[in-house]
Amino acid sequence: QVQLVESGGGLVQAGGSLRLSCAVTGRAFSRYAMGWFRQAPGKEREFVAAITTSGTFTYYGDSVKGRFTISRDNAKNTVHLQMNSLKPEDTAVYSCAASVVFQQNTVERGAAYDYWGQGTQVTVSS
Numbered sequence: 001q002v003q004l005v006e007s008g009g010g011l012v013q014a015g016g017s018l019r020l021s022c023a024v025t026g027r028a029f030s031r032y033a034m035g036w037f038r039q040a041p042g043k044e045r046e047f048v049a050a051i052t053t054s055g056t057f058t059y060y061g062d063s064v065k066g067r068f069t070i071s072r073d074n075a076k077n078t079v080h081l082q083m084n085s086l087k088p089e090d091t092a093v094y095s096c097a098a099s100v101v102f103q104q105n106t107v108e109r110g111a112a113y114d115y116w117g118q119g120t121q122v123t124v125s126s
Contacts, residue, residue, distance in 0.1 A: 002026045002115045004096050009120030012086055016124070020081040022096030022117055029077040030054075033102035035113055036070060036081045038092035038122075047108035048094070049081060059107050063089075086124045093119040 008020040022034070035050035049070035050059040058070050069082040079096060097113035106112040 002028070002098060004098060004115055004117035006094065006096055006117045006120040009094060009122045011123045011125065014086060014088055014124055014126050016086050017082070017084045018086065018122060020083065020094055020096075020120060020122070022079045022081075024077045024079070024096075024098060024115075026077075029098075030074040032098035032100060032115075033107070034070075034072060034079040035097045035099065035107065036079075036094060037097060037110060038090075038094045039119075040092040043092075045110055046092075047110075050099075050107045051079065052102060057104075059104075061108070083122070086122075088124045088126045090122060091124050092122060094122050095119040 003025040005023045012018050033052050036048040037045050038048050039045045047061045051070045051072050055072050067085045072079040096117045098115040099113045
């Protein structure tokens, strides 16, 4: 059974930074493409970022491009999301997800991911 556990969320002022981490159990981590999604109250789930198995390619949602950076450490079964220049509209529950079969044209779709974490709250105050 694959388990994903996020950490690093919290309260930060606008303009600040946070680094989220997602630890994944199991030996197949290096075979999963990984993604981050977020969901704010009353809003649909939104794609944030994704990274391929080796970390060669990364993808970002338009609202976070230039501010967020996704990375992974296959030796530690961990994926990170560095969030800089945070805005109040970044407030949401952030969840990481793992995809067994990666396809570039579906990287932004939640349905493309097979395993999900419980999420971590990020709150950005103005």
